Each structure stands twice: as C-alpha cells, then as structure tokens.
Amino acid sequence: MITIDPNKTYLIDLDGTMYRGNQVIPEAVTFMQMLQKHHVNYVFVTNNATRTAKQNLQHMETLGFTNLKESDFFTSAMAAVLYMKKHSDARYVYAIGEAGLTEAIAKGGYELDEQRAELVFVGLMHNADYSLYSKAARILRQNHAILVGTNQDRRIPDGDAFSIGNGAIIEMLKYASEAETVMIGKPNSPMMEEVLSYVGKTKAECIMIGDNLETDIAFAKDNGLFSIMVCSGVHTKKDALSFRVQSDEVIASLNELSIK
Numbered sequence: 588m589i590t591i592d593p594n595k596t597y598l599i600d601l602d603g604t605m606y607r608g609n610q611v612i613p614e615a616v617t618f619m620q621m622l623q624k625h626h627v628n629y630v631f632v633t634n635n636a637t638r639t640a641k642q643n644l645q646h647m648e649t650l651g652f653t654n655l656k657e658s659d660f661f662t663s664a665m666a667a668v669l670y671m672k673k674h675s676d677a678r679y680v681y682a683i684g685e686a687g688l689t690e691a692i693a694k695g696g697y698e699l700d701e702q703r704a705e706l707v708f709v710g711l712m713h714n715a716d717y718s719l720y721s722k723a724a725r726i727l728r729q730n731h732a733i734l735v736g737t738n739q740d741r742r743i744p745d746g747d748a749f750s751i752g753n754g755a756i757i758e759m760l761k762y763a764s765e766a767e768t769v770m771i772g773k774p775n776s777p778m779m780e781e782v783l784s785y786v787g788k789t790k791a792e793c794i795m796i797g798d799n800l801e802t803d804i805a806f807a808k809d810n811g812l813f814s815i816m817v818c819s820g821v822h823t824k825k826d827a828l829s830f831r832v833q834s835d836e837v838i839a840s841l842n843e844l845s846i847k
C-alpha cells in the first residue's frame with residue numbers, strides 16, 4: 588500500500604488511468620471517492636484536445652464518476668492557448684481541431700483569419716483530410732506562422748490496435764512547412780508551466796498519476812515532479828524497467844493507494 592498525502596495536489600491522467608476509452612476502470616471510481624471524502628486537491632491533466640471540459644465531465648459522469656466539476660479538467664488545448672497568450676503577441680490564428688481546441692481558442696480571444704494567421708494550432712481532428720492539412724502547411728509557410736501542437740502523442744490506443752496520434756500529424760506538417768514548432772502537451776514543459784499556474788501550486792506540492800511512460804511519467808520526471816505510474820493503460824511494469832526515466836512508484840492498480 589502506498590499512502591496518499593492529503594496536503595498534495597494530484598495531477599491525474601484520464602485515458603488509461605480513469606477509464607479506457609468508453610470503459611470505466613472501477614478502482615478509479617473508488618479512488619476518486621476517497622480523494623473527495625478526504626478533501627484532497629486534484630485536477631485531471633489530459634493531452635486529449637478534442638473534448639471541452641464540459642464534454643470531459645459528461646464522459647466521466649456517464650462512466651459513473653460523481654461530484655466532479657468542469658474546472659477539474661485541464662486539457663492540452665487549454666494549455667496551448669494560455670501558453671501562447673503569454674509567449675506571443677499574435678492575434679490572428681488558424682486551427683485544425685475539434686470542440687476542445689476551438690472553444691479554447693475562442694475563450695482566448697483569438698481571431699480566426701487564414702490570411703493573417705500568425706499561429707496555426709493543431710489538435711486531433713478525426714475527419715480532417717489531405718486538403719485541410721495541405722492548407723495548414725501553406726498558411727504556415729506563406730505567413731511564416733508558428734505551428735502549435737496541442738500534444739505529440741505518437742499513437743492512440745484503439746482496442747487491441749492503435750490509431751495515429753496528433754504528434755505524428757504535427758511531424759508531417761512540420762516537415763512539409765519547415766515552420767517553427769511549439770509542442771504543448773505532456774511531456775513538454777509548457778503543459779507543466781500552465782497546469783501549475785492553473786492550480787496555483789509549486790512542483791513540490793504536486794504529484795502526477797498516469798499510465799503512460801512517454802507522456803505522464805516523462806512529464807513528471809523531466810519537470811521535477813513526483814510520479815506514480817499505474818499499469819492500467821498503455822504501459823506495463825516491464826516497460827517501466829526499461830524506460831529512460833524511472834517512476835517514483837509503480838502500481839498495478841489505483842486500489843494500491845490509500846489515505847491514513
């Protein structure tokens with residue numbers, strides 16, 4: 588058993604940690620109830636830029652999670668907009684993505700304008716096609732715009748197989764356009780900068796819980812956070828042993844975490 592420190596803020600991954608696609612991880616529901624009962628601070632930190640906070644909340648509620656609120660969700664799309672607002676004075680943007688990204692861009696006060704776009708935000712968009720990506724590459728090149736990738740996920744688990752992740756699409760656009768590129772989501776530091784600012788905590792006050800070594804655990808270790816890897820998603824204990832950084836704790840299931 589590993590003891591939860593009720594004075595820390597827990598940054599918790601979603602897919603592979605709370606659920607797998609449309610399938611709930613039952614221990615995750617019990618774990619969240621335990622955090623809520625003991626008034627432990629937490630925020631869900633996800634690379635999924637397709638869903639809005641509201642859609643994330645609805646998905647979790649459908650799966651049986653209770654007492655959550657929209658502000659419990661911090662996505663790579665939200666981080667992308669907050670980070671670029673701070674680090675660039677761009678006003679006009681172009682974007683490829685779904686509701687999670689387009690809502691974040693609108694909330695950030697950006698104006699969508701292909702002719703004048705200084706930034707091109709790219710998140711996963713399931714029905715994007717060759718002509719749309721070609722258009723984004725042209726805008727990047729013609730406008731000398733900066734390519735902003737919400738996350739660099741290589742692959743997305745899809746049942747027993749996988750689909751191409753947003754990171755692979757960013758690489759394609761980068762190659763075609765030769766544009767300057769900023770990567771936001773886990774494991775990159777912009778996501779850490781923005782999530783710490785969102786929760787108003789320091790690194791020492793936060794602990795990361797996630798299933799993915801390349802995103803969650805690298806995110807924690809590369810940015811100086813304590814990490815707990817849970818083997819309910821993409822990676823196994825065996826994978827953890829051969830990864831370039833070691834997670835501080837590795838557990839099979841969230842039911843190995845308790846509060847004194």
Ligand SMILES: [Mg+2]
Pocket residue numbers: 600601602603604797798799820
């Ligand atoms: Mg995950």
